Amino acid sequence: MSHPFQESLSNIEKRLEELTNAVTKKQERIFDKVIINNDEFQKLFKISPGTAANWREKGLIAYSQINNKIVYKIEDINKMLDDNYRPFKK
Known part of the structure; x- marks a missing residue:
């Protein structure tokens, strides 16, 4: 059984990774224009x-x-x- 704090930390890390990827994609796209x-x-x-x-x-x-x-x-x-x-x- 995992600890609730551990689960929320894991969710935060996952979301942070998603946001980082989104920002990186947006930055790269400027030169596609x-x-x-x-x-x-x-x-x-x-x-x-x-x-x-x-x-x-x-x-x-x-x-x-x-x-x-x-x-x-x-x-x-x-x-x-x-x-x-x-x-x-x-």
Whole structure:
């Protein structure tokens, strides 16, 4: 006969694992998209709206603006990462 505390701990661990898997899947899916909006872009890089605007003004990231909505192509984000890549020095 198992202890009730042990059962609830087991349930918590199981739920935590399910939530971890769900979060991981959601994070991976952002690169499956073709475009992301400005909020997603800022969250992805953990930057402020001002920094995102600065990157656009400097030409660091290509973007599309439709009325007031700004979107980015994932391929352009990958290009920005490649263009700013600094390999390890040997």
